[in-house]
Amino acid sequence: MTEKIVSKEDLKKILEGLMKTSELLAPGKEGDLVLFKPVKNPEEVFFAYPNSLKPVKEFFFPPREELFKHEIREGKVGLSSEHQENRKRVIWGVRPCDAKSLLMFDKMFDGEYKDSYYLEKRAKSVLVGLACNEPLDSCFCLSLNAGPHAKEGLDVLITDLGDDSYLVEGITAKGEELFQGCGKESGEGERTRKKELEEAAKKKIRKTCQPPPDLESFFEDPYWEKVSRKCISCGVCTYLCPTCFCFDLSYEGRDCIRFWDSCSFSPFTKMTSGENPRREKKTRYRQRVYHKFSYFKKNFGEIACVGCGRCLRECPVKVDIVEIVNQCSKDKTKD
Amino acid sequence: MTEVLKPGSSEPPENIYLPHLAAIKEIREETQDIKTFKLVFQDEELRKSFTYKPGQFIEFSIFGVGESPFCLASSPTREGYIECSIKKMGKVTQAIHDLEEGDIVGIRGPYGNGFPVEEMKGKNLIFVGGGIGLAPLRSLIWNVIDRRDDFKDVIIVYGSRSIADLVYKDELKQWQNTPGVKLTLTVDPGGEAEDWKGEIGFVPTILEKVNPSPGNSLVITCGPPIMIKFVLVTLNKMNFSSQQIITTLERKMTCGLGKCGRCNIGSVYVCKDGPVFTYAQIEQFQEEI
Amino acid sequence: MIKRLQEKVGKLLREKKVALVIGYEMAGDGISTTPCFIEREDEVERLVWNEHCVYNLSRYLIETRELASSPSPKIGVVAKGCDVKSIIGLIQENQIKRDEVVIIGMECEGQFDVEGERQFKVEGLKLKDKDKDKDKEGKLLEKCKACEVHIPKVYDLLIKDDRNSGAPEPQSPEVNAYAQVEELEGKSQEERWQYWKKEFARCIKCYACRQVCPLCFCPQCIADQTLPQWISPSPSLKGNTTWNIVRAFHLAGRCIDCGECERACPMKIPLRKINKKLGKEIKEMFDYEAGLDSEAKPPLADFKLEDPEEFIR
Ligand SMILES: Cc1cc2nc3c(=O)[nH]c(=O)nc-3n(C[C@H](O)[C@H](O)[C@H](O)COP(=O)(O)OP(=O)(O)OC[C@H]3O[C@@H](n4cnc5c(N)ncnc54)[C@H](O)[C@@H]3O)c2cc1C
Ligand code: SF4
Ligand code: SF4
Ligand code: SF4
Ligand code: FES
Numbered sequence: 001m002t003e004k005i006v007s008k009e010d011l012k013k014i015l016e017g018l019m020k021t022s023e024l025l026a027p028g029k030e031g032d033l034v035l036f037k038p039v040k041n042p043e044e045v046f047f048a049y050p051n052s053l054k055p056v057k058e059f060f061f062p063p064r065e066e067l068f069k070h071e072i073r074e075g076k077v078g079l080s081s082e083h084q085e086n087r088k089r090v091i092w093g094v095r096p097c098d099a100k101s102l103l104m105f106d107k108m109f110d111g112e113y114k115d116s117y118y119l120e121k122r123a124k125s126v127l128v129g130l131a132c133n134e135p136l137d138s139c140f141c142l143s144l145n146a147g148p149h150a151k152e153g154l155d156v157l158i159t160d161l162g163d164d165s166y167l168v169e170g171i172t173a174k175g176e177e178l179f180q181g182c183g184k185e186s187g188e189g190e191r192t193r194k195k196e197l198e199e200a201a202k203k204k205i206r207k208t209c210q211p212p213p214d215l216e217s218f219f220e221d222p223y224w225e226k227v228s229r230k231c232i233s234c235g236v237c238t239y240l241c242p243t244c245f246c247f248d249l250s251y252e253g254r255d256c257i258r259f260w261d262s263c264s265f266s267p268f269t270k271m272t273s274g275e276n277p278r279r280e281k282k283t284r285y286r287q288r289v290y291h292k293f294s295y296f297k298k299n300f301g302e303i304a305c306v307g308c309g310r311c312l313r314e315c316p317v318k319v320d321i322v323e324i325v326n327q328c329s330k331d332k333t334k335d
Numbered sequence: 336m337t338e339v340l341k342p343g344s345s346e347p348p349e350n351i352y353l354p355h356l357a358a359i360k361e362i363r364e365e366t367q368d369i370k371t372f373k374l375v376f377q378d379e380e381l382r383k384s385f386t387y388k389p390g391q392f393i394e395f396s397i398f399g400v401g402e403s404p405f406c407l408a409s410s411p412t413r414e415g416y417i418e419c420s421i422k423k424m425g426k427v428t429q430a431i432h433d434l435e436e437g438d439i440v441g442i443r444g445p446y447g448n449g450f451p452v453e454e455m456k457g458k459n460l461i462f463v464g465g466g467i468g469l470a471p472l473r474s475l476i477w478n479v480i481d482r483r484d485d486f487k488d489v490i491i492v493y494g495s496r497s498i499a500d501l502v503y504k505d506e507l508k509q510w511q512n513t514p515g516v517k518l519t520l521t522v523d524p525g526g527e528a529e530d531w532k533g534e535i536g537f538v539p540t541i542l543e544k545v546n547p548s549p550g551n552s553l554v555i556t557c558g559p560p561i562m563i564k565f566v567l568v569t570l571n572k573m574n575f576s577s578q579q580i581i582t583t584l585e586r587k588m589t590c591g592l593g594k595c596g597r598c599n600i601g602s603v604y605v606c607k608d609g610p611v612f613t614y615a616q617i618e619q620f621q622e623e624i
Numbered sequence: 625m626i627k628r629l630q631e632k633v634g635k636l637l638r639e640k641k642v643a644l645v646i647g648y649e650m651a652g653d654g655i656s657t658t659p660c661f662i663e664r665e666d667e668v669e670r671l672v673w674n675e676h677c678v679y680n681l682s683r684y685l686i687e688t689r690e691l692a693s694s695p696s697p698k699i700g701v702v703a704k705g706c707d708v709k710s711i712i713g714l715i716q717e718n719q720i721k722r723d724e725v726v727i728i729g730m731e732c733e734g735q736f737d738v739e740g741e742r743q744f745k746v747e748g749l750k751l752k753d754k755d756k757d758k759d760k761e762g763k764l765l766e767k768c769k770a771c772e773v774h775i776p777k778v779y780d781l782l783i784k785d786d787r788n789s790g791a792p793e794p795q796s797p798e799v800n801a802y803a804q805v806e807e808l809e810g811k812s813q814e815e816r817w818q819y820w821k822k823e824f825a826r827c828i829k830c831y832a833c834r835q836v837c838p839l840c841f842c843p844q845c846i847a848d849q850t851l852p853q854w855i856s857p858s859p860s861l862k863g864n865t866t867w868n869i870v871r872a873f874h875l876a877g878r879c880i881d882c883g884e885c886e887r888a889c890p891m892k893i894p895l896r897k898i899n900k901k902l903g904k905e906i907k908e909m910f911d912y913e914a915g916l917d918s919e920a921k922p923p924l925a926d927f928k929l930e931d932p933e934e935f936i937r
Contacts, residue, residue: 030826032892053890054828063828064858067352070398070441077398077439081350112607113351113592137653219621230659232683235830236890246596249352249589251399252856256352259858261595265831267848268597271587272424275560277600277623281687287599295602316832316888317679318651318658426850 002176005190006183008164014182015042018090022126025059026092027052036091045092047160050136051308055242056091056098060105060121063239064259067117071254089125090178097141097306099127099153101242107300108245117258126174129154133197135205138309140322143209146306148201149194159194167194209307209322212329215294219286227324228285230317231264237311237319238262238288243296243304263287285319293325351592354396354441355381359434360416365502366495368423369467370432371408374442375416387411388449389474390583390611394591395419395431396441403427404588404606407445408470410477417442420470420502446591447610450475450555450581455486461547462491463566465538465558469493469502471583472557480513489516490547494538497526519545539565549575556582560624567614580614584624600624625730629702629783630668632728636700637665642726643697646684648677659684673702673783675736678765680882682710683838685720700726704735705773709880710838712778717878719841729779734768766804767883767896804894805901820865826891827864829857833885833895834871839878846870872898 006014018024018039025036026045034049036056068081102122109118132139132148141147151157155175159167167190168183170176212218238244239260246268248261261268264284270276278284296304305321312320361373376382392406409418423432434440452475460479464472472491479486491510495501501520511518520533521541527533534541538558547554554575556566563582570580586598586605593607600622603609617624629647636642649660649670657676661684662668681701688699703711711727714720775782811819831847834840847855847867855870856863872879872895879899886896 064860068350072398077356079353079356079441081353108594113594114349115594116350117352216621229661230684232832232835232888234832234835234888235828236832236888239828239830240890245594247589248595248857249402250857251401252858252860253399257858258352260828261589261597262830263596265848269587271585272428277586283622290601291596291599295599298602312652314890316836316884316890318653318656320652323652426853 002170003186003191004168004179004183005161005186006166006168006179008166010182011158011166012042014178015039015045015092018092018178022088022090024090024092036093039092047093047130048134049093050132050134050139051095051098051310053310053314054240055101055308055310056094056127057101057105057242057245059089059091059125060102060118061109061245061247061260064257065117067249067256067258069254070251070256086120086124089121090128091125092128093130094127094154095132095308096129096148096150096152096154096157097139097146097308098242099129100141100146100150100306101153101308102127103153104243104296104300104302104304104306105245126155126178127153128175128178129157131157131159131198131201133160133201135201136309136313138207138312139205139307140207140209140309141307142202142205143207144303144305144307147198148205149198159197161190161193161197165190167191207309207322209305209325210329211293211303211325215290215328218328219290221328223328224282224286227319227327228282231281231285231319232317233264233266233281233284234316235260235262235264236314236316237321238264240310240314242306242308242310243292263291289321289325292321352443352590354394354402354443356439357417357442359436359438359440362434362436365420365504366500368432369420369502370423371418371420371503372431372434373409373416373418374440376442377439382415385417385445387417387445388452389478390450390471391445391447392471392591392610393417393419393442393444393446394588395421395427396443397427397430397434398439398441400430401427402441402443402589403431404446404591406471406474406583406610408473410474410481412478412481420467420473422467444591446606448608450611452478455479455553457485457487457551459487459547459550459552460489461552461554462489462493463538463542463554463556463558464491464493465562466495466500467502468556468558468562470557472555473503473506475555476510480510480516483513483515487515487551489513490545491516491518492521492538492542492545493518494521494523494534494536494541495526496523498522498528498531500526517545537565538562539569542566543569543573546573549573549579552579554580556580560585577614577618581611582614582617583610584612584617585610625783625786626671626673629673629728629730630671632781632783633662633671633700634665634668636726637662637668640697642700644688645671645700645702645726645728646681646688647671647700647702647728648673648679648681661688671702673730675734677702677704677730677732678735678737678887680704680707680710680836680838680884682707682714683836683884685711685714685725685838686841689720689724698724698726700728702728702730703776703779704730704732705771705776706767706880706882707838708776708778709773710882713839713878713880714841717839726781727776727779729776729782731775731783731785732768732771733774733785734764734771736763737765765883765887767881802900804897809901821861823893824864824868825861827859827868827893828891829859829864829867830890832888832890833893836884836888837875838882838884839875839880840871842874846874868893868895868898875899 024039026039027034027049028037028044028046034052035054036052039045068079071078109115135148151171155172157169161167167186168179246261246263247258249258269278292304356377357374359372360375363371365371387407392404394402395405396402405419405421407417408420421428421431423429462472510516521536524535527535554570584605588598588606589595591606593604598605600620633645645662647660647662648657650672651658657672659679659681660670715722855866883896889895
C-alpha cells in the first residue's frame with residue numbers, strides 16, 4: 001500500500017474537495033466538547049484532540065433512527081422505508097480504537113440477520129484515521145490488540161509528523177483514492193519519524209487491562225456487589241462506549257424508531273409481569289462486564305472493548321472497568 | 336377489503352425490521368383477558384411460503400403503538416393462516432385486545448429455534464401447561480395430532496387458576512376424544528365449580544398423580560415460572576433426566592433477532608438461540624432464568 | 625482533616641454506631657476521588673478529603689438504608705454543606721429518618737471542577753501536568769462560588785478545616801447565586817428558546833442527571849412509564865425538551881442545588897440553570913428554599929404539566 005507525505009495545506013485542499021463531493025464528518029469543538037460534525041469549514045476541523053466524546057458509532061447506529069413509516073389511508077395500511085442517501089460519506093479523524101470497534105459492530109449487525117440500515121451506512125463510508133501521538137491516561141488500547149497507530153478497520157491512516165507534514169498510509173483502495181494526486185513520496189527519514197512517534201505513543205499508554213481468561217467461575221462472587229455499589233445505573237458508559245450496541249424500538253406517531261438503550265437501566269429487562277432478571281444493580285453491572293469480556297468473546301472470538309477509556313473518563317462516579325476486571329484476575333491468581 | 340399501498344419504491348432489498356401486513360380474520364375470546372387472533376397475510380405468496388416450527392414466535396406490531404413477541408399458537412400443519420393467543424398485560428396487548436376483525440397488523444418472523452419436532456418422533460410426549468403457557472404447546476399438540484402416526488402416546492396435564500381461565504375450551508374436548516391422547520385438566524383450589532369434573536390442585540401435584548413414566552418419553556412444559564419450578568422438582572422425583580425436559584423461557588424482547596441485546600442469559604440470546612431449551616441446557620446457565 | 629476524619633469514622637465503626645460509612649477515596653487516576661463504602665475499621669485509611677470531593681453521597685442513602693434498619697446500626701455519610709441540604713430533603717420527604725444517619729459534616733472551602741477538566745480532555749493535557757493551585761478561583765465550581773453553607777447547617781460530627789483556626793469565615797457569598805439565571809431572564813422569549821433548543825438537542829437520554837440526583841428517587845420515573853407514555857423514550861428535541869422540563873418541574877422547590885445533574889451530564893447541558901430558575905421562582909413566591917429545614921414541607925408537593933412557565937417557552 002502506498003505511503004506519502006502531505007502538508008497541512010494539502011490536507012485542507014483535500015478537505016475542501018471532499019466537502020463538495022461527499023458528506024464530510026470530522027471532529028470539531030462544541031463548547032467544551034469534542035464531537036464529530038458535518039464540516040462547513042476545513043479550518044474548524046480539529047486535529048489535536050485526544051478522542052471525541054461520542055464515538056463514531058453514532059454515524060452507523062444513530063442514537064435515534066427512523067426505520068420505516070406507516071400510513072393508514074381509507075382503511076389501507078402502507079409501509080414505506082426511505083432509502084438512505086447514498087452519497088459517499090467520509091469520516092475524517094477517526095481514532096484507531098473507534099475504527100476497531102466498528103469491526104465488532106459488523107459482527108453484530110451482519111450475520112444471519114443482516115441489518116440493512118447499518119450495512120448501507122458502512123458500505124458508503126470511508127474512514128480516515130488519525131494516529132494518536134498523545135494518548136490519554138485513561139487509554140488502554142494496547143492491551144486489546146489495538147494501538148495508537150493501529151490500522152485495523154481504517155481505510156487510510158494519517159500520522160501528524162509535526163512541522164505541518166503528515167504521513168498518509170493507504171490501507172484500502174477507497175482510502176487511497178481520497179489522496180490521489182497529492183503529496184510526495186515518503187522518505188526514509190519520515191518513515192523513521194513515524195516509527196519513533198508510534199513507539200513513543202505506545203510508551204505513554206500505561207494503563208493495562210488484564211482480564212482473566214475465564215470469568216465464568218467468578219460469576220457468583222460477592223465481588224460484583226462490592227464493585228458495583230457506587231455505580232448509579234446511568235447510561236453514560238454504555239452510550240459512549242464504541243462497542244455497546246443495545247437498542248430499543250418504538251413507534252412515535254407514524255414512525256418506527258430505533259434508539260439506543262442500555263443494560264444499566266432496570267427497565268431494560270423488566271417484563272410486564274414485573275419480573276426482572278436483572279433487578280439488582282450488581283446484576284446489571286456484571287452484565288456489562290461479562291458481555292464485554294466473556295459473552296462477546298464466546299460468541300465472536302474477541303473481547304468487546306477497544307480500550308478507548310471513555311467509560312472511565314465519563315462515568316459520573318468514576319467506576320473503572322479496567323481496575324475491576326484486573327482485580328478479579330488478581331484475586332483469582334491468589335487462590 | 337383492505338388493500339396494501341405500494342411500499343416506497345426505494346425500499347432496501349431486505350429489511351429485517353419491516354413487518355409483513357396481515358389481516359385479522361377471526362377473534363375468539365378464550366378467557367376474560369385472553370383472546371386468540373387468527374391472522375392471514377395480505378400477500379398471497381407469503382401465505383404459502385410462511386413456514387414455521389411449533390415453539391417459534393413472531394413480533395406483532397400495532398402500527399403507531401408498539402411491537403410485542405407472541406408465540407405461534409397455531410400448528411404449521413394447518414396452512415394459510417397463523418394464530419396467536421394474547422393475554423392483556425400492558426400497552427401493546429391492550430391495543431391488540433381492542434382490535435376488530437378486518438384490522439391490519441404487522442407481523443415479523445418467525446423467530447427462535449422452535450421445538451425439536453424431529454427428535455420427538457417415536458416418543459411418548461408429556462405436555463405440562465399452565466395458564467397462557469398452553470399457547471406454544473397447542474401448536475405442537477395439533478402438530479402431533481395431525482401427524483399422529485409419527486408419535487407414541489400423548490399425555491396432557493393442563494391447569495389454570497379457575498375454570499374461567501382455561502384456554503381453548505372447545506379444543507380441549509377434541510384432544511380428549513383423540514385416541515392415544517390422555518388429557519387431565521385441573522384448576523387451583525378454589526377455582527372450581529360444582530359441576531367441575533376435572534382435578535383440583537396445582538399442576539405439579541396433579542402431574543405427580545398422573546404419574547407418567549420416563550421410559551422413551553419427553554416432557555414439554557410451559558407456564559408461569561413458579562409452576563415450572565415445581566414441575567421440575569416433581570419430574571426429578573419421577574426420575575426424568577434433564578435431557579428429557581423441554582421448556583420455553585421468557586425474557587423481555589425487542590428485536591427477536593439477537594441484536595438489541597436485552598434477552599440474553601449469559602452468552603445465549605433467548606430470542607435467537609431459544610426460546611426452547613432442554614432443562615439440561617438451562618442447568619448450564621449461570622444467570623438466573 | 626483527613627486524619628481526623630479517619631479517626632472519627634474508625635471510632636464510629638469500632639463502637640458499632642454505624643454499619644457503614646459512605647465517603648470519598650482516591651480514584652485510579654491519582655487526582656480525582658470516587659465514592660467508597662467503608663464497613664470495617666481497617667478500611668478507614670481509604671477515606672480522603674480534598675477539593676475534588678464533588679460527589680453528593682446522600683444519593684446512596686436510600687440504597688443503603690436497609691442496612692440501617694433494626695436493631696440500630698446507622699449509616700454514616702460524609703457530607704459537605706450542600707450535601708446536607710439534600711439529606712434534609714430526604715428526611716422531609718420520608719425517604720430516610722434523621723436517626724438512621726450519622727452526618728459527618730465537612731467544612732468545605734469549595735470544590736474544584738476536577739473531572740470536568742474538560743480542558744485536558746479537549747487539549748490532551750495530562751492530569752499530572754495540572755498545576756493545582758494555579759487559578760484556583762477559575763476552577764472553583766460555580767455553585768461553590770455562591771455557597772452559603774461552608775459549614776453544614778446540620779451534622780452529628782463536624783470535621784473542621786485545619787487551616788481555619790478560630791471562627792469560620794463569614795458565610796455570605798460575594799457572588800450572586802442567580803447571576804446566570806438573571807442573564808437569561810434578560811433575554812427575549814425567542815432567544816431563550818433558541819438557547820435551550822441548542823442545549824437540549826444534545827441530550828442523549830442517558831439519565832445520568834436523574835440517576836445521580838439525590839432527590840430523584842421515584843420508584844417509577846415518569847420517563848419509564850409506558851401506560852400512558854408521557855415522554856417519548858428516544859432522544860429527539862421534542863422528547864429531550866419534555867424530559868428536561870418535566871424533571872425540572874418535579875424538582876421545583878425540592879432541588880437543593882448540589883449541581884450533581886449538571887456535573888454528571890456527559891453532554892454538559894446547563895441543567896443547574898433550569899433548576900435554579902425554578903428555585904428562584906419558589907423563593908420569590910413562597911419565601912422558601914429547599915434543604916434548610918427538615919420539618920418544613922416543600923411548597924409544591926406535586927407539579928402539574930399544564931402549569932404556565934414562561935422561562936422555558
Ligand atoms: C418468546 C415469547 C413468547 C411469548 N408468547 C406469548 C403468548 O403467546 N401470549 C401472550 O399473551 N404473551 C406472550 N409473551 C409475553 C408478551 O410478549 C408480553 O406479555 C407482552 O410483550 C407485553 O406487552 P405490553 O406492551 O402489553 O406490555 P408493556 O408492559 O406495556 O410492555 C412494553 C414492551 O416491552 C416488551 N415486553 C414486555 N414484556 C415482555 C415480555 N414478557 N416478553 C417480551 N417482551 C416484553 C414488549 O416490546 C412490549 O411491547 C411472550 C413473550 C416471549 C418473550
Ligand atoms: S459504571 Fe458509571 S457510567 Fe456506567 S452505569 Fe455505572 S455510574 Fe453510569
Ligand atoms: S468498555 Fe469502556 S474502554 Fe472499553 S471500549 Fe467501551 S467505553 Fe471504551
Ligand atoms: S444527563 Fe444530560 S444527556 Fe443524560 S439524560 Fe440528563 S440531560 Fe440528557
Ligand atoms: S430480543 Fe433483541 S436480542 Fe433478543
